[in-house]
């Protein structure tokens with residue numbers, strides 16, 4: 153991450169030496185900060201003060217956290233005088249209400265002047281003048297109440313603030329970043345690309361494009377998915393596009409080789425941001441961020457896992473950003489019943505899987521393995537069992553990958569064997585069970601994999617098989633289990649901490665077929 157942070161956003165100036173004492177202070181005070189901010193910062197919109205990056209930033213006389221800010225304020229903070237004691241009381245009341253609402257929904261914030269969370273979707277129109285088409289589409293999609301991340305992140309982005317947000321899998325982060333974009337940018341074609349959403353995989357980019365199109369129904373927004381073909385041959389000058397969704401590689405390619413103009417982009421979203429900051433992506437992200445050179449751009453980072461290193465990076469690059477955490481940081485959804493099963497060896501894992509299916513196969517079920525080779529092997533094994541299984545991995549063509557996802561979505565496939573290519577962000581409705589056939593490489597990978605079930609308020613189950621080889625890595629997973637309300641065996645919790653975080657051992661191949669060399 154160090155290499156990443158030194159390279160990423162090279163054009164953005166943050167003098168870490170100069171602000172070293174602030175950074176230290178932030179680290180020490182972060183915990184108390186949430187409480188302090190929640191009780192003392194003014195919910196400015198509800199106090200009738202419209203905020204915006206281009207407008208003057210405003211604060212009230214009770215702002216107690218000005219001195220704290222590793223988030224570099226892009227403009228000086230102006231103090232709004234509250235003259236009468238009645239006004240003062242009203243402001244205090246609104247602060248209290250906002251704090252109570254946050255508490256009720258497990259929302260934790262850091263940053264100054266954080267707008268009050270939404271009480272309902274209707275507030276989008278009463279507070280922010282949301283157009284009827286969006287409210288109508290939300291209602292048609294069956295969204296009655298905003299989820300906690302939507303309650304807080306939407307007002308933050310609408311008030312022109314940058315934001316990095318961590319909320320559980322399946323808790324509606326997509327709408328949290330799409331809604332402000334669709335409220336703030338004007339539909340129509342003539343003015344270039346206004347919003348860019350970057351996702352780590354093609355499948356997720358395609359899904360986000362679809363979600364965005366559903367939300368824009370009835371309005372002429374040009375929502376485009378950056379396909380391979382578009383990146384290679386698209387005529388971007390002629391192509392109408394308001395919202396562009398892409399993977400980093402394709403976007404970077406289009407920017408560098410095809411001179412795609414991103415200078416008018418007003419919103420840049422990095423979805424699954426911790427993944428995007430991993431080496432392999434970071435150079436492309438860096439190039440895209442530089443290409444989005446509009447000085448009043450609003451950048452946001454969303455993920456269900458936000459390692460400290462990514463947070464630190466985010467703090468150093470963003471302007472006056474607000475940090476939003478829903479629930480406990482880096483924990484799994486509480487709706488998922490998590491189980492660990494000792495299978496002893498690789499052979500034992502295949503037996504255990506078959507046993508799981510024999511006892512109760514409750515489709516749809518997702519089975520994760522650690523590599524495409526193993527995905528193919530396991531598929532071979534299960535293809536002739538009496539279950540409708542399919543497989544998805546990076547060696548398949550785009551069309552085959554899409555078919556695998558569509559068939560699983562449509563219920564034609566009961567068991568989908570997958571690599572981590574679909575472990576993040578993919579929203580399969582009603583996955584009943586996720587089986588980690590191969591132990592996940594990290595706690596974050598575990599959280600994202602099992603987060604394919606237990607989404608949008610539904611319950612789910614996660615089973616993780618482990619062998620002797622995986623034992624030393626159990627503690628990380630058990631910690632996640634405990635943090636999300638499941639029981640973690642005490643012997644596992646007392647295992648020694650490991651320095652090495654990633655676990656991807658060489659495993660024996662998955663096969664019950666006799667060896668070719670055997671007589």
Ligand SMILES: Nc1ncnc2c1ncn2[C@@H]1O[C@H](COP(=O)(O)OP(=O)(O)OP(=O)(O)O)[C@@H](O)[C@H]1O
Pocket residue numbers: 294295296297298299302319320321322323324325326327455456576577578579603604607608
């Ligand atoms: N306000 C809402 N009410 C009900 N359902 C919602 C609401 N907002 C979003 N959803 C639904 O919740 C599901 C999960 O949403 P989404 O995919 O945005 O989750 P996420 O937080 O991005 O998850 P992940 O971390 O796995 O990417 C989707 O099916 C979405 O349609």
